[in-house]
Amino acid sequence: MKRIFQILLLLSITGFSNQLLAQTSEGFSIKGKIKGIKDTTVFLAHYFGYNQQVIKDTAKVDSEGNFLFKGDKKLPEGLYLVSLPKGKYFDVIIGNQEFAFETDTVNLIRKMKITGSKENEAFFKFQQEMSDRFDEMKALEAESKKGKSATVDAKIKKVQASTTQFQKDWLKANENLFAGKLIKSSQEPEIPTYPKPLQTKADTAAMYQYQFQYYKAHFWDNVDLKDDRMMRTPFLQKKLERYFDDLTVQVSDSIAKEADFVLARATSRDVRRYTIYKISSQYENPKILGTDGAFVHMAEKYYIGEPSLWDTSTVRRMKERVAILKPLLIGKKLPDMYLTDTLGREIDIPRIPADYTVLFIYDPECSHCRESAPKLKKAYQTLKTKNVKVVAASIDRTPLKWKGFIKEFKLEELINGIDIHKNALTGKEEYYTDFKNNFDVYATPVIYVLDKDKKIIAKRLPVEQVEDFIDFTRKQKASKNIR
Structure with missing residues (x-):
């Protein structure tokens, strides 16, 4: 789901371009x-x-x-x-x-x-020359396919060598032009020949590691991140996506470290704003579990920490998002959730005896929740044999709807909770749980998976992935204990 603030950021960035006019x-x-x-x-x-x-x-x-x-x-x-x-x-x-x-x-x-x-x-002139060389190469390759010919292969190598030399000469002659920066930014870094002999599989593995490390270390050499004109090209976005999707380990600490590395080079205002925006928006609702810590890092350091780059509403929204997300990062203990069961008794989640606890937050009238409920019931039949408990919490505080949902989907075996608490003195119902701001519930259902100590180990998993995730986590834990 796209965030409103992301749209505002995009408008803010494009608006900044318009200010230049x-x-x-x-x-x-x-x-x-x-x-x-x-x-x-x-x-x-x-x-x-x-x-x-x-x-x-x-x-x-x-x-x-x-x-x-x-x-x-x-x-x-x-x-x-x-x-x-x-x-x-x-x-x-x-x-x-x-x-x-x-x-x-x-x-x-x-x-x-x-x-x-x-x-x-x-x-x-560069494009025209490269187009001519491409056509020449294409013709030679077609000729080569008809029958292997040493003469044709020699011609291909000659064209390749002359093309490489042409590019180098052209870049040197036009290094002071933006055209030169453009072409240079589209090129990959040249990796030097591995200096050691390849005699074993370990040598080959070492060579690949050397090539990867060199490529990553020099990935930004050809891109001038101090030039605001680079923001108005297709190359900056491609480079950012390649670097963070393919060359960066997808854990929050690694992402944050690489973001700091890139932004140390991105000193021009437009490029810096664009780079911050692209990285942040990618990790607020990440595709890979647990990487939203990178978003919190970006928000704290580059939005809240550099308010002069942004309008006040953007900084305010970032502060609000950090306040919500930071307590919910992987490894944090689940914040207090106040629920009562169908008999009006308080549910103390931290005291639930289980190796893993699945928290299913839903709205009884939500169509996606109604689709997920039968899957959850089915999964629980296996999960309960593995010392896994499921807490199903309704965000709707209407007892009739809540109990109707439990009955309809036969969820009586679960720990069913609702945020309704009777004041012993007044007899009135009181509500204590802010699902939206304390548990980031902007759409339902939302699932959290907790370990034995009630620390968050996963969130926003589809119901059908919960069992596999817990099995995988259990195996990893067992493997570590053996080692």
């Missing part, structure tokens, strides 16, 4: 002519990650393919795309705010001619 009145004027389109509309948009674009201008195309993007406020610099009918598009670099281009829909890149922009001249 107000900093100058120089404006922009970009003339285009594209053979193959006429009497239509084209769009100019900058990238915001690889899967979002922010439209900055539209232009009408005349009968000869001419159009003009024009505005009286300067565009934020970065990589833009010109979107054409039928899903066609091409990228341009916005640095210089006044230039012209001409191309043909037959081949938008190869036919491109630029006037008045050194950035785009270099950018398209």
Whole structure:
């Protein structure tokens, strides 16, 4: 489920980009002519990650393919795309705010001619050269497939070597251009040859470990995280996802450590805000159990700890989320939950004798809860033989609905609780449990799995995964005890 604050953050970040427009009145004027389109509309948009674009201008195309993007406020610099009918598009670099281009829909890149922009001249020359080399390589590979030929293989190696050299020469010649930064940021770090001989399986394993460690240590070498223009490219998001999904151990401490490492390099305001946002949003409702501790780290250090980067409402929301989530992290003891059973007796969860306790928080009228209840009853038949207790807590404080749910799904064997407590002096009903703020119940059902000491070891598991999780945890514990 998407958080409201995540939407606000996205609007805040894109809003910051829009603020840059107000900093100058120089404006922009970009003339285009594209053979193959006429009497239509084209769009100019900058990238915001690889899967979002922010439209900055539209232009009408005349009968000869001419159009003009024009505005009286300067565009934020970065990589833009010109979107054409039928899903066609091409990228341009916005640095210089006044230039012209001409191309043909037959081949938008190869036919491109630029006037008045050194950035785009270099950018398209690189693409054109690489396109020619790609076609040459493709033809040679097709020839090679017809029959192994040492001559063809030699030609392939020659093209590969010359392409590598071309890229190096081009990057050196254009290192002061944003085009150079763009191309460099898309390249992987070069891993040096492993310096030791491979004589055993252990040597091979050591080589792979060396390659991984080198690759990870140099992963950000080609990306300038001090340049705000990188936020308006598809490369920053791809790099962040690759680094945190594939190269980072998915436990909170490791994620937090790598986030600190990246953010030590991301010193420009826009890039820093974007990086903080992307990492934080990934781990607030994580796909991998227990990694929400990384979100708490990000929120405390980079939102609450750097309030000047954000508006006051964002910082306030982060403080609220931390206050809710921090007591519920894996390894923490379950906060006090005040429940009474069907006879009005207080349920003391910390004193429930069980190796594991499953806490099932539900709403009797919730459709997902009603789907989960039969599965829970079925799972309990096996769980109870393994010294596992199940506490089913209703967030609805209507006794009739609560008892009706228990009866309908035959949950009498469970420890059924509701937050209704009679005041001995007044005889009135009182409520003590704040399910939303103390147990992060924003949708039902919610499941917590507790160990013998009532520490949280899992949360938000689907009912059908509870038994497998407990079996896995039990085996891990037994394995540690043997060692």
